[in-house]
Amino acid sequence: MKTKTIKQSVIFKATPHEIYEALMDSRKHSQFTGSEAEISQKVGGEFTAWDGYIMGTNLELIPDEKIVQSWRAEEECWPEDHYSTVTITLKRESGGTRLAFNQEGVPEECYEDIEKGWHDFYWKQLKKYLEKK
Secondary structure (H helix, E strand, C coil): CCEEEEEEEEEECCCHHHHHHHHHCHHHHHHHHCCCCEECCCCCCEEEECCCCEEEEEEEEECCCEEEEEEEECCCCCCCCCCEEEEEEEEEECCEEEEEEEEEEEEHHHHHHHHHHHHHHHHHHHHHHHHHC
């Protein structure tokens, strides 16, 4: 299977802590996505988001700085036993925080939908959520 890597960078008008919490707290994650999320805050712990559409395991967690997860989507184009690796780093910048996103191992057939999905269903929604705070 051929895979591709998604690389994205987004600036939020929020602290690294606020962004980390929104991504890693089940209640806050559910609020900004509008869908059910169950997220362990421990390394080795599992997570689901978007009513079970996304699932995986936490590989590395550095609060307010870095999230590394094995990650898969419930998609026809995504093989059942295949996991990609998502790495999110948070860096304080003037006026906010830069979120650097890297997802390695995305099946080529799924690439366009998954890449667009991060923009439409995560970064746009997260910006709206954080601006209301």
